Amino acid sequence: MADLTTTFIGIKSPNPFWLASAPPTDKEYNVRRAFEAGWGGVVWKTLGSEGPPVVNVNGPRYGVIHGADRRVLGINNIELITDRPLEVNLREIKSVKRDYKDRALIISLMVPCDEESWKDILHRIEDTGADGVELNFGCPHGMAERGMGSAVGQVPEYIEMVTRWVKKHSRMPCIVKLTPNISDIRKPAEAARRGGADAVSLINTINSITSVNLDDFAPEPMIDGKGTHGGYCGPAVKPIALNMVAEIARSPETHGLPISGIGGVTTWRDAAEFMALGAGNVQVCTAAMTYGFKVVQEMISGLSDYMDRKGFASTADLVGRAVPNVTDWQFLNLNYITKAQIDQDLCISCGRCYAACEDTSHQAIAMSPSRVFTVKDEECVACNLCLDVCPVENCITMRELPQGEVDPRTGRVVSGYANWTSHPNNPMAKQAAE
Amino acid sequence: MTNSQLTPGIVPGRLSAEAYCTNFADIAPPLDAHEVRVAADRCYFCHDAPCVTACPTEIDIPLFIRQIATGTPEAAARTIFSQNILGGICARVCPTETLCEGACVREAAEGKPVEIARLQRHATDTLMAKNAHPFTRAAPTGKRVAVVGAGPAGLAAAHRLAMKGHDVTLLDARPKGGGLNEYGIAAYKTAGGFAQAELDWLMGIGGITLKPGLALGRDLSLAELQAGHDAVFLGLGLGGVNALRAEGEDKANVLPATDFIRELRQAADLATLPIGRDVVVIGGGMTAIDAAVQARLLGAETVTLVYRRSKASMGASTVEQDHATQNGVRIICNAAPVRLLGSGAVVEVEFAYTEAREAGLHLLPQTFRLKADQVFKAIGQTLEPVPEGIATGGGKIAITGPGRTSISGVWAGGDCAQGGDDLTVTAAAEGRDAAMDIHLYLMGA
Known part of the structure; x- marks a missing residue:
């Protein structure tokens, strides 16, 4: 088994699977059980300032998107930061950390946007033994209405300012958690780096309404006939999170800034994808909320087996490996030409490829009276939609045309790499066509 | 009632009251709401779907399944009834394994078709339970x-x-x-x-x-x-019912299978229906299967279904055949009745093995006899x-x-x-x- 020990901004954990700041990490009871189950680290649910804690709604806190067999695809929540007294949380953090020295324990923080508040909370958590802090600039509901959470995270200047205060008043490693509810994720990441952040973590939840009750005409989750937007998470948000992680990983301004990847990590494979795109570790919430803490055991064995297959000695060998291959559209090879091909032995004749291509694409699939489906190479633009909608794995594949072969669609011989920057149709072309 | 499965002759009440209830209960009970969602989700919504082509009434199956999947079973029922007003009974009795479900691409893919019949039943049951008729009559034509x-x-x-x-x-x-x-x-x-x-x-x-x-x-x-x-x-x-054209066919207790099934269907109390201890059914279609299985379910000790041609030529589908054998019916193929024996009432049937030749079915010299208190003829109707x-x-x-x-x-x-x-x-x-x-x-x- 490959060694999954991970060191993230100087914080060591036996594996890269941390529980994100969220309901599962709200108290000692849960966190101890999580560590017993094998989680490498925990980001304790966000603490607020000294004083009366926040209160939560007393109706439903979650909305859900289900697949047909009630598989949880996405969850939305309107829960706030911890609603337990600060001193209780601090006492419990200290107690847990004392017993689990090998695990990472990070404290998530969210206090009003003034230096005194931050200085005060940092002072209070100093002797818990926690390994670092995560600044919650992402929570999109409730706290944002009070000038905290995503209200800070949506203004890069505030991020920089608060991060600077934190680094000034604490020696702890500092992770800035970013909200995806912003047009360009690189800007808050740059601000965090300028403020001295040791890392960023992303994504926090996405503003969302999961569904509308069509009898009561109100969003779900519904509280006494009303609803409010919540934060969306779970498998459904993973593609959005992956892109944001990649953007930060490959941007020259933020390249090299450690990233803790969050957003729909459900299996070892999801985690490996985040890590390949530059995340030094991952944080998980929805998978644990859906299946319980035990899911980490599959993540550990799966990632370990994968690393063995790949010959990776440590997670560092995986982290960022895909980043060089994330590029701009303009650099994609326009002479890379593929054609769909249908394996007639595997085909079950459902005709979904035909319907998709005929109705919505390029009319590049022929259907015989006996329901044999074949690709018309002279029409196929290789869009891939047929393969995507085919219910049979590997029935439709894309064949790459080798250089020298003629593309029946264009009648042109396949040649070497060339992209849009030099294409004759590009008015901004840097050089004439070959 | 003191009769049992071992009581000789043709007698009623071979089983306990509960056994009749269990034996004749709905063979494919309705799916529950969650089962329906899971079953409906399996439909691929095929283009020009083979299941529709395979349905004699050409019900738009992918459409009605999608209507079920999106929580509108009554719309699904209208899709069904607009093509086949008997969609309710068809959902129960169609040999779907040779029709829509046999043509389902998931049958080809994994040997497990979408459960079209049970989904159709869900839709039609839902609408019929409302006791509302889904169509309105056009203005009277006077014809x-x-x-x-x-x-x-x-x-x-x-x-x-x-x-x-x-x-x-x-x-x-x-x-x-x-x-x-x-x-x-x-x-x-x-x-x-x-x-x-x-x-x-x-x-x-x-x-x-x-x-x-x-x-x-x-x-x-x-x-x-x-x-x-x-x-x-x-x-x-x-x-009409085809004759066996075998010696002794006129003996007592040799009946058309259709008569047996009709009496059974109309019986107020199945415990009052007499059934033989040893029953022989002759034929290979669905009527033969229905008679043989129900004879077993009424408590006959042995039920043998004898068909003159091969298993593959049977009118009853393999699903029907399996259903019969699972219920304890013994199926013998390639044998034809030559004589019914007994003085007055039938007690035995003699069969000859057969061989399909170009000139037609040929009786071989090898024969065997089956005990029979009752013989049900199911070799076609006229x-x-x-x-x-x-x-x-x-x-x-x-x-x-x-x-x-x-x-x-x-x-x-x-x-x-x-x-x-x-x-x-x-x-x-x-x-x-x-x-x-x-x-x-x-x-x-």
Whole structure:
């Protein structure tokens, strides 16, 4: 088994699977059980300032998107930061950390946007033994209405300012958690780096309404006939999170800034994808909320087996490996030409490829009276939609045309790499066509 | 009752009261709400779907399954009923393994088709439970149509004609309407009095007058019917039973399987139905299977189904065959009855093994005998009586196009007419299509 020990901004954990700041990490009871189950680290649910804690709604806190067999695809929540007294949380953090020295324990923080508040909370958590802090600039509901959470995270200047205060008043490693509810994720990441952040973590939840009750005409989750937007998470948000992680990983301004990847990590494979795109570790919430803490055991064995297959000695060998291959559209090879091909032995004749291509694409699939489906190479633009909608794995594949072969669609011989920057149709072309 | 499965002869009450209930309970109970969602999600919504092509009534199956999946089973039911008003019974009795489910691409992919029949039942049950009829009748046309036979073909024709605004007189020789649905199909396929409930619901369209107990050729002539109506549809079914043509066939307790099934379907208390300890069923179609299985379920100790040709040539599908063997029916293929033995009542049947040769089926010298208190004949049915003056072909009413007979103004469909398999769903399609042709005939001029 490959060694999954991970060191993230100087914080060591036996594996890269941390529980994100969220309901599962709200108290000692849960966190101890999580560590017993094998989680490498925990980001304790966000603490607020000294004083009366926040209160939560007393109706439903979650909305859900289900697949047909009630598989949880996405969850939305309107829960706030911890609603337990600060001193209780601090006492419990200290107690847990004392017993689990090998695990990472990070404290998530969210206090009003003034230096005194931050200085005060940092002072209070100093002797818990926690390994670092995560600044919650992402929570999109409730706290944002009070000038905290995503209200800070949506203004890069505030991020920089608060991060600077934190680094000034604490020696702890500092992770800035970013909200995806912003047009360009690189800007808050740059601000965090300028403020001295040791890392960023992303994504926090996405503003969302999961569904509308069509009898009561109100969003779900519904509280006494009303609803409010919540934060969306779970498998459904993973593609959005992956892109944001990649953007930060490959941007020259933020390249090299450690990233803790969050957003729909459900299996070892999801985690490996985040890590390949530059995340030094991952944080998980929805998978644990859906299946319980035990899911980490599959993540550990799966990632370990994968690393063995790949010959990776440590997670560092995986982290960022895909980043060089994330590029701009303009650099994609326009002479890379593929054609769909249908394996007639595997085909079950459902005709979904035909319907998709005929109705919505390029009319590049022929259907015989006996329901044999074949690709018309002279029409196929290789869009891939047929393969995507085919219910049979590997029935439709894309064949790459080798250089020298003629593309029946264009009648042109396949040649070497060339992209849009030099294409004759590009008015901004840097050089004439070959 | 002190009888058991081992009691000799033909006796009632071989089983406990609970056993009758269990044995004749709904063979495929309704799916629950979650099962429905999971089953519906498996449909791939195929283009020009093979299941639709395989359905004699061409129900838009992918559409109705999608309507179920999106929580609108009543819309799904309308999709079904617009093509086949007998979609409820068809969901229960169709040999779907040879029709829609046999054609399902998931059958090809993984040997597990989408459960189309059970989904169809979910949709039709949901709508029928509301006791609402989904269609409204067109303005009355003043045209009068006689439909003879209130079985699947006649019901489908009557409904479509009534929907189009014609006045329909629906005649049936038996005391109740429903035809084979009521009298000829295994009880566990139509549990809960479904056939009559469906008939009542179907009549909800209005404009249909059911007149049971009137038989063509006995109580009425075709000429009389024609004189009193603008058109006539014949959905007579097959009233006669083929003979075994074996020595001793006239012995007591040698009966048509259809009689046995009819009595069973009409019995108020199954415990009062006498059944033999050793029962032999001769034939290889669905009637043979239904008789054999129900004989076992009534408590017969041994039930043997003997078919003269190979297993593959059996009219009953492999699913039906498996159902029989799972219920303890022994199936013997490639054997034909040569003699029925016994003094007065049958006690044994002698069979000869057969071999299919180019010249036809050949009896081999090897024979065997089976004990038999009762013998049920299920080797096919015949049109009987043939309505006067009508042309026939292959023993059935000859038709052209959508059920037009040799007599102008007279249509026919279902088992009594040429063409198509003898299935409820085929009869429903033929009745519907003949009705549309009658409608054009009545209104087109």
